[in-house]
Amino acid sequence: MSDTSEHIVIVGAGAAGLMAARELGSAGKRVTILEARERCGGRIHPLPASSFGYPADGGAEFVHGEAPVTRGLAREAGLTVRPIGGAQWSFDGTDFSRENPRDPYDDQLHAVVKDLTDDLTVADFLRRHFAGPEYARLRHAVERMVEGYDAADPERASTLALRDEWMNDGHAKSARIDGGYGGLIDFLAAGCHKSGVAIRFGAVVSAIEDSDGRLTVRGADGAVHVCDRVIVTVPLPLLREIALPAAARAKAAAADDIGFGNVIKILLRFKRPWWRERGGLADMLFLLSDETIPVWWTRQPDQHPVLTGWFGGPRTAELSHLDPQGLIESGLDSLAAIFGRPRETIAQDLIAASAVNWAHDPFARGAYSWATLRTRTAQERLARADGLVLFSGEALYRGRDMGTVEAALASGLETAGMILQG
Numbered sequence: 342m343s344d345t346s347e348h349i350v351i352v353g354a355g356a357a358g359l360m361a362a363r364e365l366g367s368a369g370k371r372v373t374i375l376e377a378r379e380r381c382g383g384r385i386h387p388l389p390a391s392s393f394g395y396p397a398d399g400g401a402e403f404v405h406g407e408a409p410v411t412r413g414l415a416r417e418a419g420l421t422v423r424p425i426g427g428a429q430w431s432f433d434g435t436d437f438s439r440e441n442p443r444d445p446y447d448d449q450l451h452a453v454v455k456d457l458t459d460d461l462t463v464a465d466f467l468r469r470h471f472a473g474p475e476y477a478r479l480r481h482a483v484e485r486m487v488e489g490y491d492a493a494d495p496e497r498a499s500t501l502a503l504r505d506e507w508m509n510d511g512h513a514k515s516a517r518i519d520g521g522y523g524g525l526i527d528f529l530a531a532g533c534h535k536s537g538v539a540i541r542f543g544a545v546v547s548a549i550e551d552s553d554g555r556l557t558v559r560g561a562d563g564a565v566h567v568c569d570r571v572i573v574t575v576p577l578p579l580l581r582e583i584a585l586p587a588a589a590r591a592k593a594a595a596a597d598d599i600g601f602g603n604v605i606k607i608l609l610r611f612k613r614p615w616w617r618e619r620g621g622l623a624d625m626l627f628l629l630s631d632e633t634i635p636v637w638w639t640r641q642p643d644q645h646p647v648l649t650g651w652f653g654g655p656r657t658a659e660l661s662h663l664d665p666q667g668l669i670e671s672g673l674d675s676l677a678a679i680f681g682r683p684r685e686t687i688a689q690d691l692i693a694a695s696a697v698n699w700a701h702d703p704f705a706r707g708a709y710s711w712a713t714l715r716t717r718t719a720q721e722r723l724a725r726a727d728g729l730v731l732f733s734g735e736a737l738y739r740g741r742d743m744g745t746v747e748a749a750l751a752s753g754l755e756t757a758g759m760i761l762q763g
């Protein structure tokens with residue numbers, strides 16, 4: 342018999358919140374989602390197809406690694422997950438070269454990292470094992486990956502948490518969902534509606550209070566919801582802003598041991614794919630450089646004339662003074678420097694643009710989490726189903742691809758499972 346008496350409030354309608362809600366709703370629980378934004382998806386942020394020529398992703402875009410929950414959900418929704426194609430290029434300030442994914446010292450890196458038993462930060466790891474001048478390129482590549490891809494700080498990031506990614510060359514198995522991640526969110530939201538889950542938008546939760554075995558959830562607008570249990574799925578920086586009952590507050594303090602990084606993502610749609618005119622670059626998927634906006638990618642294997650710029654990690658703070666227009670201009674400057682074309686010529690071809698510094702998003706305050714040396718212990722504590730206030734979301738995922746949509750979906754599923762198993 343399903344239990345219809347328990348009322349569960351879920352804070353946040355991102356991937357984790359929707360996944361948990363769908364599970365709990367379909368098991369007969371009474372579920373209300375309170376979402377601060379006027380839309381579902383959180384850090385999955387679809388941009389209009391009318392602007393970019395396809396449903397572009399202003400937030401999450403790639404399916405990383407095996408991602409069994411994501412792929413299973415996509416199958417259920419009838420969405421195709423397509424491997425990305427194309428080559429990785431780099432620009433060293435003078436020349437373009439097709440990246441040889443293997444550094445001459447790669448095997449040595451793999452061997453040392455494989456035998457590692459005690460964790461240490463990435464910066465300490467490089468200082469201890471790869472300090473010599475001959476390793477300069479390798480160090481640069483590792484730091485670029487940790488900062489740019491994981492949005493992490495090498496001085497604090499855990500080497501053990503990242504080693505699988507290094508061993509498998511981070512991008513190796515990436516894919517995209519046809520129609521973008523928005524399709525997955527629409528499917529989850531429809532599933533929630535079908536099982537009676539109520540979703541309230543514009544509902545910024547400011548406090549959760551304990552009163553005689555029940556919980557009172559207070560909104561910034563004065564709204565009050567009384568319930569039996571709460572699942573909090575907000576991004577880590579927002580956790581500190583919600584007043585919690587003492588026990589939950591003590592537990593939430595563990596979040597300080599989980600890193601949270603930032604990303605600036607810029608999408609530029611042009612009249613034509615002018616970069617393909619440059620000899621050899623027709624197959625370009627990723628382009629790595631040391632310009633202000635260092636990483637660019639195309640829609641390969643699709644042919645949309647859109648370039649996406651990416652800047653991740655602690656150094657994004659250097660651009661915190663720029664508004665979206667300033668970021669777009671910075672992106673155009675970087676492309677001008679890389680391709681040796683006047684910025685005005687590139688700008689003339691621009692049809693649509695979007696830029697988000699995710700640290701400026703009031704309901705994200707950054708992009709995604711990464712592991713410090715103390716993160717695994719903190720996650721164990723936070724994910725435990727003790728008490729009436731539970732925590733869920735990408736940052737609590739103990740699997741390999743932390744900070745991903747898969748991490749969020751798997752965490753939501755895990756939290757719902759713990760409640761249903763009683």
Ligand SMILES: Cc1cc2nc3c(=O)[nH]c(=O)nc-3n(C[C@H](O)[C@H](O)[C@H](O)COP(=O)(O)OP(=O)(O)OC[C@H]3O[C@@H](n4cnc5c(N)ncnc54)[C@H](O)[C@@H]3O)c2cc1C
Nearest residue numbers: 353355356357377383384401402403546734735745746749
């Ligand atoms: C630019 C960028 C690119 C990314 N690229 C990828 C990628 O390619 N592949 C990948 O797998 N992952 C990627 N990610 C990470 C991925 O988007 C996240 O890990 C995942 O979407 C997080 O889901 P979540 O449910 O844990 O959190 P969220 O999506 O953040 O959901 C939490 C929800 O809580 C809401 N909220 C916050 N505060 C309150 C409050 N006080 N009251 C009520 N609601 C509140 C928020 O509005 C949000 O909707 C990217 C993220 C960013 C920002």
